[in-house]
Amino acid sequence: LDSTLRLARHVLVGLVGCAARVSPRRTTLRRTTMSTASTRLLPPLLLLGGSTHRAVGFGFGVVVRGLLLFVSPLAIARLSVPRAAAAFSFPPSGRGGGGGHPRSSSSSPPRSYIPVGNERPPSGVLGAPFLFPPTPSPPSGRSFLFLPSSSSSSTAVAVAMSTEAGDDDAPSSSSPLPIDDDDDDEDRNNDDDDNNGNHRDDDRDDHRDDDDPYSYLEEVESSKSLEFARRMNAECLESLGDPTAAATGTTTTTTYDRVLAVLESDDRIPHVRKYGNDERGEEVLFNFWKDGKNPKGLWRRTTMSSYKTSAPKWTTVLDLDDLASVEGTSWVWKGSTPLPRARDPESDGGRRVTRTLLSLSRGGADATIRREFDLRRGEFVPPEEGGFVVPEAKTRASYKSRDVLFVGSDFGPDSVTDSGYPRQVREWTRGTALKDAPVVFQGEKSDVSVGSYIDDQRSRGGPIYEVRYRSMTFYASRHFVRTVEYEHLLAPDDPARMTMGTGMGTTMAGEHPGEFAEVDVQPDADIDFVGKWMFVALRSDWTPRPDGKTYKSGSLLYVDASTFLSEGKESSEYGVLFEPSECGRTAYQTYTLTKNYLILSVKDNVKSKLLFYKFSDDDEEDDDDDGREGGGRPVL
16 A cells, blocks of 8 residues: 555656656655736645645545646746745735735735744744744644745745655644644654754755755754744844834834733733642632743742732742753743642641642743642752652653652653653652652553543542543543542552551452443543542533433533443433533533532533532432432532
């Protein structure tokens, strides 16, 4: 099949009469000018080919793209496009240009800003005016770049990037809306890269055209390539204008100043997250705040009573600008994962949050470093004192208990998926080496990611759920669940774990918890636990019983978790929290839990609507017309 597809590709390229040279390593399309009518038609057609490429596979995508090229009035002359210059936009149309960007009277074609190396956009460049923003390109050979001419011209240039043969079996990124570009397996062709990301494969140079004036752009970080990018940036500002400059003859503030003033205004609402109570019993709220004086940000806290005032008093917990200066690293805040109070014996009876895992990245990269932070002392926990530190990687980490972490990270080639995310889950006990942490769960290399977490529902009358999952795609997962006792979460040598006896519930035999049960729902369904209930959000129709009701796509169901996990979906009774209307005007969005209510957020004819549910007591009955009984069910 592979040989047939490659042959078909060569034949199609020959049929369209392209002046392109086809080789086993590279296919280079060439450049020409087209009529305005052609340019309006060609980009969506080529993009359709790219979407087909992603959806159906390489072979069919090549066929469609070849046929589209055949029917398009396109004679192609040679131009190799660099990854550094990949920014997506449509040619100008008769209705004001692609993406609604203003027409320009300049003789130079408008272009999106192209970052050079690690430099930031020039002052005032807030984003591209085109439909698709300027973005670092996906790996070589997977993107289309449309360079629009000036609005007064009747021609435009269409450029297709080269395709490397080594990427034929990889997910394509030819769509101009790159989704998770950084998720592409950066190590897939690692043998061909040196430490600077430059190709080492000598025979690739044999296929490079000596008369191609742009071939030097293949070396993305060369001085000549960077100079090209700077020149394009200058043309962008010349064509679109400098937003930092006030209009001629006026003294008003600039666009840049006005936008910056909004972004740095102290009148912004400081969004907060509750972290238990302080030593005086007051509710503690945390907020991450960035402004002109603190560009990297402050992690700060206040009390609920102070937050309710017009001028809350904030206490800085961590200053990222100071941390970056002291450690010589451009840290970027990526979030906090606190130790749940219910699983912390030092939480002062479940009132205080004592520790958290902070996620920091170097310069904003996807890869993060996890470092444990002591909220009582206001400092990182040193590794020599048993503090958790997970090295830089695309990591997932959460507390199983105070002294045990679930960790998924890069421990070597077999520990990550083809997407570069964790494939394994390890249990790391405080005071031991991370490399020695045992693997407790593992997925397949083809999965997107693998993980595990604890869902403690004791405060709502439910058990503790231990959940493992495999994400096969972004929208399809398999979940494995068991219920455990608190002692099962502790370190193996913890005295409370070691003194566990028998007879502590149906989920355990001696000191061991029960076995995991796979959640028998459709792979594209989402699950969650609330008290003793399991919620199921459907993306497609589902008939859990062969002769029973079919629940429609978009519905939110609830079912007794214990019955479902132990007896199966055919033996369970289902309740409906939400079902979309027949006319399709309503849609489920999300839900929120408070102390007393479950609040369902839905869209009704494009308007937001909140439905409030309260959980009935076990000895009550629901007298509503739908006939649902009590037993702790959510009642509207």
